[in-house]
Amino acid sequence: MSPLDIFMLVARVAFAAFIPLCFIAVCVWMERRGAGYFQDRSGPNRANIFGFRAAGLVQNLADAAKLFFKEDVISDHIKHKFYFVLAPVIVFFTALVSFAVVPFADTLVLGGKSYIMQGIPLDLGILWFLSFVGFSVYGIILAGWSSTNKFGVLGALRSAAQVISYEIPMGLAIVSLLVVYGTVNLNEIAQFQGKLLFGFIPMWGAVLQPLGMVIFIIAAFAETNRTPFDLAEGESELVAGFHVEYSAMKFAIFFMGEYVAMFASSAMIVTLFFGGYQVPFLSTATLISQAKPLAFLLMIILPVVMHFFAGWIRRSNVSHYPRENDPRVFEATVYIKCFWGLVIILEVLLLAILFSASGGPTAHIFVVLLQVCTFLFKITMMIFVYIWVRWTLPRFRYDQLQKLGWQMLLPLALLNIFITSAFVVALS
């Protein structure tokens, strides 16, 4: 292996392992800011380092410090301590590994060699995701059962029954997708979605399979145990459900596992239905050939966007009552300077692309970075949908939840398979 091969291997594994971890912080922050926005309040705005609150991101650090230094209690009544400790590890690890097969950019060609841009170069794609989503049930069952607590057992029973029953509509929605795409390889699925339908609509799964998309997204919400399907930890009835006996870092790992699962399923929804890493209307080949005009366009757009962003920061980051020498105005000035610095660095990098040979390795790397940014942007949008739903919809009753799964989604998914197959057979 050449040094470049080793570097690419390390880079892609590091991306698949660390990006979900970084997104925990982003998700928690978005959740709190989103909750504040939907409930018409400010959200986290007190925790700070030397007066810098970073729009509430510092609150995450405070939380981490709190959970880290809290006493880690394992009650005496817990007999099976091994399973009790194993459960959060399973939940977190399965969520993290399920992201490993999602491609975050198109295959990079450097010096005649192609590098697949996913954590594990496996062509099983969706099957891998499905198997690890199934494994996360073990963590929930073991946590609830080993807690030896009636609330824990009830929460685990609800959650396991819910995950098992929603796996069926999810799998059937994937079947109809596979009929359309004709492959289980996620990279090939993303490449398929780079084409254009009738010459002007991107051939995204959302356009080709609208019903499948709705079913898959509902099932994904249920699989990640998020509201309106979070009966497993319904605070008003079950205290906290399956993690009621957990404290300190063990609870934090459950908490982080939930957000990693949310990130992984958002990544899967984006890859299956919203074109994955594809920039809309611009396929990878177009991007590589048009790298220079694109870089030039970005060089013009970036400062304009930054100008309006700076204005927004200046307007938003002020005290709500008149103060002398408002410290928040100083805070805003520092933020704006930091962002301008970032924009200047990006401009220099884009300038370097303008002066490099066209179609060379620089253009290829530029396109990969552009696709990674597109992919992460789409995932962030999908995570916002998760948060939006959580703070808008009330929780289902348990019988309503099972009725929705078995009597609505399952027949709809079967119908979708028949209609899709009929279309595919008629058109081919």
Added chain:
Amino acid sequence: MFAEALFFGFAVLSVLGAIGLLVFRHPMNGAMSLVVTMISLAGLYALLSAKLIFALQLIVYAGAIMSLVLFIIMFLNIQESDLPAEKGRWLYQLGGIIVIIPIASFLIKIVKSIPGSKATIVGSGFGGVKEVGLVLFQDWLLPFEIVSILLLVALLGAVVLAGKRRMSK
């Protein structure tokens, strides 16, 4: 070399899991050892380049079936006091081992008589979804359909039997 080390790791784990299933008293421990066996079997399939079987083993056996088993064990909420006393357990196990010895020695003899060959991982184009699907739906279509009808009959039978008991009550 690497593949052989993996093979030995998975083989040892799967045998240990099977032993654990027999030896552990608590059903939860038994079920978890069976999960270990199922996952290591999936690893062995992956070493044989059977990618689709690897995924199916993980989804169906290690995922769906075993989580249902665990679910039922949790549902029954078995405590140590509910388990039977099992007097003379060691005697039974000793007897079992004595019965197994001739069969095991016979099997070892057979395995030793197999000519040795190098284990290599076959690359892409074998055992994937497309390859297995083509063989299954071209060469083996009729047996496949018959087996699926058999499974459907078993499924309907389970539903009918479960429904009948509720009727009589």
